[in-house]
Amino acid sequence: MALKLRLKPCERVVINGCVVQNENRRYTLTVSNFAQIIRGSDIMQEEEADTPVRRAYFVIQSMLLDPQAAEQYGSVVAGMMAKLYTAFLHPDMQDRIMQAMRNVSDRDYYKALACLRPVMAYEDGLLNAQRPPRDERVPETRPTEIHAEA
Incomplete structure (x- = not known):
C-alpha cells in the first residue's frame, strides 16, 4: 500500500535519513514501499x-x-x-x-x-x-530587593 504525502509549500520531510523539501506550491509525493518518514514539523529539537x-x-x-x-x-x-x-x-x-x-x-x-x-x-x-498556579509560586527575590535592617 502506497503512502501519499501532501506537502505544503516549502514543507520538509525526511525519508530514510534524506531531507526532501517542497518548492513554493502544494505537492503530493507517493512512497510506494516501506521507508522511514517523518515530517519536518514532527521533528523534536x-x-x-x-x-x-x-x-x-x-x-x-x-x-x-x-x-x-x-x-x-x-x-x-x-x-x-x-x-x-x-x-x-x-x-x-x-x-x-x-x-x-x-x-x-x-x-x-x-x-x-x-x-x-x-x-x-x-x-x-x-x-x-x-506545578502551582503562577500566583501561588514563591516570588523570586533579587539582591536589590533584600534589605538588611540595622
Missing part, C-alpha cells in the same frame, strides 16, 4: 527533550533520522522504555509504551513515535498538575 518521555521520543527519532546509528541506540531506548513502563501506572499508557517498544523492535520508528505522542501529552498533564 534536542532542547525540547526535557522530560523522560520526550527523551525517549528524541532517541527513537534519532534512530529514524540516522539509520546507521539505530543499532547503537537500541539498548538505550529499551532501558528508557522499561523505566517509563514502570513509572506510569495507567494501563493505557503502559500499553502505548509497550506498543512503541514493539514498533522499535520492528524498526518502524514512526509508529513508535506515534505511540509515544499520547504518553507525552499525559506526562505533560501530570507535570502541569503538579
Whole structure:
C-alpha cells in the first residue's frame, strides 16, 4: 500500500535519513514501499527533550533520522522504555509504551513515535498538575530587593 504525502509549500520531510523539501506550491509525493518518514514539523529539537518521555521520543527519532546509528541506540531506548513502563501506572499508557517498544523492535520508528505522542501529552498533564498556579509560586527575590535592617 502506497503512502501519499501532501506537502505544503516549502514543507520538509525526511525519508530514510534524506531531507526532501517542497518548492513554493502544494505537492503530493507517493512512497510506494516501506521507508522511514517523518515530517519536518514532527521533528523534536534536542532542547525540547526535557522530560523522560520526550527523551525517549528524541532517541527513537534519532534512530529514524540516522539509520546507521539505530543499532547503537537500541539498548538505550529499551532501558528508557522499561523505566517509563514502570513509572506510569495507567494501563493505557503502559500499553502505548509497550506498543512503541514493539514498533522499535520492528524498526518502524514512526509508529513508535506515534505511540509515544499520547504518553507525552499525559506526562505533560501530570507535570502541569503538579506545578502551582503562577500566583501561588514563591516570588523570586533579587539582591536589590533584600534589605538588611540595622
